[in-house]
Amino acid sequence: xxxxxxxxxxxxxxxxxxxxxxxxxxxxxxxxxxxxxxxxxxxxxxxxxxxxxxxxxxxxxxxxxxxxxxxxxxxxxxxxxxxxxxxxxxxxxxxxxxxxxxxxxxxxxxxxxxxxxxxxxxxxxxxxxxxxxxxxxxxxxxxxxxxxxxxxxxxxxxxxxxxxxxxxxxxxxxxxxxxxxxxxxxxxxxxxxxx
Numbered sequence: 799x800x801x802x803x804x805x806x807x808x809x810x811x812x813x814x815x816x817x818x819x820x821x822x823x824x825x826x827x828x829x830x831x832x833x834x835x836x837x838x839x840x841x842x843x844x845x846x847x848x849x850x851x852x853x854x855x856x857x858x859x860x861x862x863x864x865x866x867x868x869x870x871x872x873x874x875x876x877x878x879x880x881x882x883x884x885x886x887x888x889x890x891x892x893x894x895x896x897x898x899x900x901x902x903x904x905x906x907x908x909x910x911x912x913x914x915x916x917x918x919x920x921x922x923x924x925x926x927x928x929x930x931x932x933x934x935x936x937x938x939x940x941x942x943x944x945x946x947x948x949x950x951x952x953x954x955x956x957x958x959x960x961x962x963x964x965x966x967x968x969x970x971x972x973x974x975x976x977x978x979x980x981x982x983x984x985x986x987x988x989x990x991x992x993x
Contacts, residue, residue, distance in 0.1 A: 811897035814904050814914060823974050824897040827964035828934065831884045832891075840879065848876030896962050898971070900978055903939075903962070919975075919982040927972040935968035936961050937975065 807824040815821055855869035890909055897904040902918045922939060929935040938961045965971055 807895045807897070810895045811904055811906055814897070814906070814916075815899060819899040819901050822898045822900060822978060823971060824895060825965055825971070826895050827891045827962075828966075829888065829892050831888050832964055833884075840883075844876060844879035848873065848880055851876050891964065896965065898975055898978060901982065903975065905962075919979045922975075922979055925972065925976060925979070927968050929968050933968065934964065934966050936963045937965070937968060937972050 807826050808821060811824045812821060851869055851872040855866050855873060858866040858869055890907060893906075893908055893912075895906040897906070900919075902916045903922070905915045907913050907915075917939065925937065925939060927935055927937045940960065962971070
């Protein structure tokens, strides 16, 4: 990492800290082009889409140039699906920072303007992680379909942060989140017993 280009992730998230919050962890996801397991299906579909679009435009050239031009947007969509989305994803991760406080998880992201999303630990749904051999990985948050079905009060917009992706030392970060979550829950239980 080049030191003249390095910005401490804590410095990028510290302005979002409120009141008695303490920043426990902050980091950026890995940069560059990354592949997810779901990319195989999208890539296969993209190849089919792009191939069919090119074939259609080629065949339409016999009918009329205007008819062939109609297929150009479909070729552009195919090119984006096959190549462009990887570059867009890499650019957006370059500007992404994750933070954990004693009360919530914060995500800073955005290409053209800054977006902040938060999930409070007391409302945090189930927590799981996947770890690669090098210790990096993803942390996933989410309710099961059954919990959405059985609860009238759950609003999907309450959980805007679905996962923390491509971070180093994922097990350590997962444990920090789980520990902070349990401390928030135990503090809530203490307050409830006082009443």
